[in-house]
Amino acid sequence: MYKFNKASAILVFCALFSSLTYASDVDSLIDNITLESPVHNTTTQSSPQPLVLGVSNINIKKNAPLDYTVKKSDTVIKLSNKYLKKLSLWPNLLGVENLSSTKLYPGDKLKLVSVDGTRKILVVSLAGQKFNHYQKLTPQIRTEPINASDYISAFNLRNFMLDVVVMDKESYNKLPTVVGSSNDLAVYYSMGDSIYVKGYQGNVGERVLVISDFRPLKDPTTKEFLGEEYRVNGYGVISSIDKISNLELTSAPNAIMALNRVVKVDNTMDFNIVPHHMESEVNGQIIALYDSLSATGEYNNVVINRGARDGVELGGVFDITNGRKIKDPTSNSDDDKYFDSPQQSIGELLVYKVEDKVSFALVTDSQSEILINSKIKSQ
Numbered sequence: 001m002y003k004f005n006k007a008s009a010i011l012v013f014c015a016l017f018s019s020l021t022y023a024s025d026v027d028s029l030i031d032n033i034t035l036e037s038p039v040h041n042t043t044t045q046s047s048p049q050p051l052v053l054g055v056s057n058i059n060i061k062k063n064a065p066l067d068y069t070v071k072k073s074d075t076v077i078k079l080s081n082k083y084l085k086k087l088s089l090w091p092n093l094l095g096v097e098n099l100s101s102t103k104l105y106p107g108d109k110l111k112l113v114s115v116d117g118t119r120k121i122l123v124v125s126l127a128g129q130k131f132n133h134y135q136k137l138t139p140q141i142r143t144e145p146i147n148a149s150d151y152i153s154a155f156n157l158r159n160f161m162l163d164v165v166v167m168d169k170e171s172y173n174k175l176p177t178v179v180g181s182s183n184d185l186a187v188y189y190s191m192g193d194s195i196y197v198k199g200y201q202g203n204v205g206e207r208v209l210v211i212s213d214f215r216p217l218k219d220p221t222t223k224e225f226l227g228e229e230y231r232v233n234g235y236g237v238i239s240s241i242d243k244i245s246n247l248e249l250t251s252a253p254n255a256i257m258a259l260n261r262v263v264k265v266d267n268t269m270d271f272n273i274v275p276h277h278m279e280s281e282v283n284g285q286i287i288a289l290y291d292s293l294s295a296t297g298e299y300n301n302v303v304i305n306r307g308a309r310d311g312v313e314l315g316g317v318f319d320i321t322n323g324r325k326i327k328d329p330t331s332n333s334d335d336d337k338y339f340d341s342p343q344q345s346i347g348e349l350l351v352y353k354v355e356d357k358v359s360f361a362l363v364t365d366s367q368s369e370i371l372i373n374s375k376i377k378s379q
Contacts, residue, residue, distance in 0.1 A: 053095045054119035059085045064112060072106040074152050076275060077364050087275045087348050087364060088317035088379040094137050095121045099274045104152045160362055162301045165211050165230040165263060166355045172230065175261035176200040178210065189256040193249045197262050200245040202238060207265040208247065210234040210256050217358055219305045220287055220373050226305060226357040233260060273315045275350055280311025282378040289372055298366045302349060304376060307357040314354055318376040320347040
């Protein structure tokens with residue numbers, strides 16, 4: 001017969017205490033959560049505002065995990081896709097008070113809990129805690145030092161984003177110019193080459209882009225000119241400054257040649273992008289693609305014909321729709337020979353760079369092929 005000794009009793013007590021603590025933590029947390037009325041979120045990343053707490057059950061996926069441990073390979077997009085039908089609801093699901101409070105780290109444990117029977121929220125047990133103490137995510141709850149660079153970002157991999165350059169032609173023509181290289185016979189320059197740049201003003205060690213003409217961006221409906229986009233041909237570091245400066249090429253995804261221009265890397269780009277509802281309702285179109293002329297898909301980049309002047313925000317989420325013109329077989333008039341089909345969402349895109357008249361975005365979800373000129377609508 002098994003003997004119930006003193007050591008066994010201690011182990012059983014600890015297990016019961018841990019489970020009771022875990023249960024009471026979650027129950028207490030749920031009891032103390034007060035949901036706000038579901039109003040339109042007016043949050044921007046530059047001016048955080050209170051968010052609606054929790055997400056309605058209809059926007060939670062049926063197969064959403066009740067418990068999940070954050071992995072190093074996770075991203076905000078991956079996590080959101082596990083739980084939500086709409087990417088923009090991610091801050092609401094975490095129940096954060098502002099967009100700067102959404103950082104999760106590998107090892108954090110997530111629990112999906114119902115707060116009033118109609119809405120759900122994710123609570124977190126922090127990595128490294130002795131017991132599963134679940135709590136609402138806030139900036140103040142992490143007391144132990146943690147590597148700030150390890151947090152789960154919108155992409156985790158910077159490689160998803162393109163370096164994009166939009167400016168007017170006059171500004172482009174004033175940029176420092178590539179005038180040659182240490183190899184007099186070379187026509188094209190590549191990684192490892194040392195090239196000469198005329199007119200560079202800056203400091204040794206600065207990181208730069210080498211760019212050239214690419215394409216004008218125009219609104220397909222109004223025909224308005226929205227800006228000139230320039231192709232990034234290479235990356236490099238300034239190694240010396242003079243009338244003719246020296247640039248060491250560290251990467252060259254496209255051909256680099258004389259008369260290409262040089263521009264400093266934009267260090268202001270914010271890669272801690274939090275998907276969210278935008279303050280303004282914005283409708284537009286996809287006006288340009290990369291690596292394809294007519295169609296694209298998930299995790300590819302697109303250009304949209306809406307920018308800061310239209311209310312687009314960094315981290316804004318759009319639905320991509322597939323509405324099209326369909327011939328009406330019942331019509332005898334040329335005026336109403338075609339009708340617009342109902343708009344259906346076939347994907348989502350997340351904005352990662354905002355210019356005045358255009359924005360650049362990543363397709364984060366697609367149920368079918370995404371075509372050039374597809375319509376978009378903010379979530």
